[in-house]
Amino acid sequence: MELKKLGEFGLIDRIARLASRKHPSIIQGIGDDAAVLRLTEKESLLITTDLLTEGIHFETSSTTPYLLGKKSVAANLSDIAAMGGTPLYYVVSLSIPPRTPYEFIQKLYQGMRAQAQQYGAALVGGDTTASAAPITISIALMGTARTGTVLYRHGARRGDAVYATGFLGDAALGLLMIQKGKALSGRNRLIRRHLDPVPRVEEGKAISRLRLASSMIDISDGLVADLRHILEQSHAGATLRLSRLPLSAPYKKLCKTFSDDFYVPALCGGEDYELLFTVPPRKRHAVETWARTLTIPITHIGEITGNSGKLKILDDRDREVAISKRGFTHF
């Protein structure tokens, strides 16, 4: 069987089965945003890794090495954020063509440092190889968390409310704009959101520390795909309401110019790096109180149901819609 047919998630499942899980210190191995490893009685080590490949995850023609560095660290920070952890250290493996100017590497690392320092993480090691194209950036990032407040993909229960931080779909719409020939400029918020996403590290820590959520994940694959990860691991279902999706003003203004369907970028677009979390009824009030202290929206977008594995999406007249490759269809 070729990898192509197996698909990314099929492959992850199989690799997880190949992984040994015998250490008593492994609280969570493969299968969540980061691994969770018991360090001391109350403290755990978190580890995540992300690989960015030229031609798949980025094009050097549409970003800058500085922003590429920032984004490659942001993707890893977002995974630690999704567990409620505090980032600490990272290592970088880089495979890069020998003719690359040194300035490219310099800006790349400056971008990584700028992003990491903002959240207190330090570069502690790496490996660099001169190789044929494509450029490959592999980062492993470690953090810590109090074991008792780590948030997983499992844990969502029927009746919990589904919340998301920030706005959804901006990054996907930004990518569509780049693909249609638009370039980054100071005024273009959507392209900026694609090239320079903000990991929700502080928000993730607060959600964990305040014990607001029953489960959490970062939205890297897209709202629907990432919510499905929560549903699978929580053995639950969910209802999402299109009318509640947090859409930014530029999204509302420009979406129809660049996307055939108004909701698809918000529902299916990846790389927003917002947090998606579920909140038990008795914690709803605390979430709303906390949300008022923030400068980004925290939006109640749906509910967890007992209908295991089933994701129901309702339009503004409460009619169920289905997502297909071409957008939405009504049942």
Next chain:
Amino acid sequence: MELKKLGEFGLIDRIARLASRKHPSIIQGIGDDAAVLRLTEKESLLITTDLLTEGIHFETSSTTPYLLGKKSVAANLSDIAAMGGTPLYYVVSLSIPPRTPYEFIQKLYQGMRAQAQQYGAALVGGDTTASAAPITISIALMGTARTGTVLYRHGARRGDAVYATGFLGDAALGLLMIQKGKALSGRNRLIRRHLDPVPRVEEGKAISRLRLASSMIDISDGLVADLRHILEQSHAGATLRLSRLPLSAPYKKLCKTFSDDFYVPALCGGEDYELLFTVPPRKRHAVETWARTLTIPITHIGEITGNSGKLKILDDRDREVAISKRGFTHF
């Protein structure tokens, strides 16, 4: 400036300068075999990462996916061994063409698992991308060590003896044999040493625990290059004696058929993954006693001198020789 001109070690220096080093918990950042990070009062976390790229570090035509998996983990285990640490967890980032058969991945991970399990390390996470060639395998491995017994590249002092584990140059000679058309077979120990190196994890732990050494490194770049790393960081010089180099029986038998110079593979060939360490005079006896308990040789190959940065290589008549690209020349 192009990367090509800067060279690998020039680039590492510059990246190290770009790295922030503000955490009080960072005992050792970039610049040794692994980073050393204070975990608790007495315990440190070690982190290393290695990237293997098809066409640079391996060819799928001359190895098997299983051995490739074993070797990719061995390279990382060897870095932890060189600090005297105990390996614990690893994550794998893989960039692989979509047409790769699943069986390739399966064997690759089986090889990684076989190697890791032997030393107690568990796979806890990863990332996989379908991408254009070449195949890129990036592993980050974590371990622990007692902070007080960690061994660094710095620490060698004038008068210390230089020791190496195992035999040197076998892996380099094995690579030359592959390049001249020889294939792996059960009887070929040299090619086996290139494709399936043994990381000296237990030996590294013993050297650290018994406090036998003043400095240590693994021989991944070649004896001369790695000894130079110790000399630079210890601000010391060294004398090596060709007559003392530990050469295996197959090396002695086959070296002249595959290499123009008899000593170059042992001095300059990489990927032996043996340990190179320096021993203060008062510990020499303890090293010799410990060595008798092992099945691999532990060989005294030279001395640390006060002549900072200077590496003197002596032939069997105590004449100094110089290494050039074409082999040795007498002064």
